[in-house]
Structures are given as structure tokens and as C-alpha cells.
Amino acid sequence: MRTDELADSIRARIHRGELGPSDQLTPERELAAELGVSRQVVREALSGLSTEGYLEARRGVHGGWFVTELAVPFAAWITRSLADLNGIVDVRLALECQAVRFAASRRTEADLERMIAAVKELDNAEEDPKRYRHADLAFHGAVALAAKSPRLWSAIESARGELFEPAEELWADHRHLESKAFHEEILAAIGSQDPELAVSAMTRHIETTRGELIALRRRRNTA
Known part of the structure; x- marks a missing residue:
């Protein structure tokens, strides 16, 4: 694994919400051993992030690499072109709608219990x-298992790794409550x-996310 590939992988995990503000990464030595790469590769990837x-190094007994509050990278991400942002959301919309369609037809009772x-x-x-954030990941993971x-889940993970909306952003004006309602509908x-009803709920969920991101982009670009 090259330095840029490792950086891309960690960045995608942050975008998906697997890692969030104040979360600590695996120590460099362990991460290098786990991936079969040199510590130099790990160090360069983390330094780049x-x-x-995305990351900050803290010293001391409880030091290491930690995820930041993400304000800086999100501010950079949200200023991308409108066409690029819409393209990222379009891919996620297509993939996740198909996933819930399959899940509605193929789910077992065990799948339903996980959701x-x-x-x-x-x-x-x-x-x-x-x-x-972790509960949201668990829900989408349960839907993927049910599909x-x-x-398809591998493709969804890739798409979710491109779309960046830190969970903490949802707390700005209580948008997480609307998000939770969509999860309940799904x-x-x-x-x-009911595959069609599931697709309808997922479509509205993701289109709401699109609208929120476009509104954030507009506010950041005019600030």
C-alpha cells in the first residue's frame, strides 16, 4: 500500500463516520504491522492528513494521532463545484436505493432485529x-447485510467515503431528528x-442530505 492509498483509506473512514472528532487512531507501529507497510509510509500518510x-498529533502518555473537529477539511470539501457535489450524491442515491430494494425483498428476521x-x-x-454516528453506521450496515x-455494499462504502457531512454538522439546527425519522421510515x-416504499424513504433521505449540503455550500461560498 502506498502513502496516498493509506491516506485515502483513512480519509474515507472519516467521511463515512467510522472515525470522528477526538477518536484516536491505531498507533503507528501497530498500523504499519497490520497493513504490512513501513512506519515511514504510515507516518507520511498521517502527516499529510x-x-x-483531518488529524492532529498529541504528545504525552496518552498521545498519538487523533481526529480533529474537522472544521477545516469540511470547509474545503464543501466548496467543491456544484456538479461534483451532485455527482457524488447521485452515485450514493442510485446504490443505496437499490440496496433497500433488495433488503425489503431479501431480509430475514435476524436482519430486521439488527435494524x-x-x-x-x-x-x-x-x-x-x-x-x-456509530448507530447510523450500524443501521446502514444492517441494511447492507439484508440486501x-x-x-453492492462495497460500492456503497466507496460512495459514502466520498460524501462528507460530519455527524456534528447535523446538530447545528437539530437536523439529526429529521434524519432519525427517515431511518424509522426505511x-x-x-x-x-415493501420495496417501493423503502426506495421512496431512502430517496427522500438522501435528497434531503443533498439539499442540506447545497445550502451549506451556498452559505460558505457567500460568507
Whole structure:
């Protein structure tokens, strides 16, 4: 794995929400051993992400590499062209709508139980952005498992790695409550095995995200 590939992988994990503000990364030595690369490759990748504003190094007994508050990289990401932003959302829309269509037709009771547990966790995480972020990941992961299509999930993960909306942004004006409502609609549609209703709910969910990002882009570009 090259330096740029490792940096891309970590950046995508942050974009997807697998890593968020104040989360600590695996120590350099362990990360190098896990990936089978030199510590120099790891150090260069992390340093590059630090320059971009994604990571910061902390010294001391509890030091290491930590995810920043992400204000700087998000400010840079959101200023991309409108065509590029729409293109990223379009890909996610196409992939995730197909995933919920499959999930509604193919889900098992075990799949449904995983989704229910994730939505309950969203309820319990209303005051905790980090906990909400992990519950959101769990829900989308459960939908992917229910779709019974590993290749489709791989494509969705790639698309989610390009789309960047830190969970903490949702707390700015309580948009996470609307997001949670969409998750509940998607769950209900999959539970009743209604593919068209599931696609409708997912479409509105992602189109709402598109609208939020475009509005944020407009505000940042006119500030």
C-alpha cells in the first residue's frame, strides 16, 4: 500500500463516520504491522492528513494521532463545484436505493432485529453526536447485510467515503431528528417487505442530505 492509498483509506473512514472528532487512531507501529507497510509510509500518510486538517498529533502518555473537529477539511470539501457535489450524491442515491430494494425483498428476521436495534440506539443517542454516528453506521450496515449483496455494499462504502457531512454538522439546527425519522421510515418499509416504499424513504433521505449540503455550500461560498 502506498502513502496516498493509506491516506485515502483513512480519509474515507472519516467521511463515512467510522472515525470522528477526538477518536484516536491505531498507533503507528501497530498500523504499519497490520497493513504490512513501513512506519515511514504510515507516518507520511498521517502527516499529510494532518496538513489537510483531518488529524492532529498529541504528545504525552496518552498521545498519538487523533481526529480533529474537522472544521477545516469540511470547509474545503464543501466548496467543491456544484456538479461534483451532485455527482457524488447521485452515485450514493442510485446504490443505496437499490440496496433497500433488495433488503425489503431479501431480509430475514435476524436482519430486521439488527435494524431495529440500530434505530433504538439512534433514539438513545439524541444528545451524543459520536454515539449517533456509530448507530447510523450500524443501521446502514444492517441494511447492507439484508440486501445480501457484498459487491453492492462495497460500492456503497466507496460512495459514502466520498460524501462528507460530519455527524456534528447535523446538530447545528437539530437536523439529526429529521434524519432519525427517515431511518424509522426505511425500517418500517423493510419490515413490511415493501420495496417501493423503502426506495421512496431512502430517496427522500438522501435528497434531503443533498439539499442540506447545497445550502451549506451556498452559505460558505457567500460568507
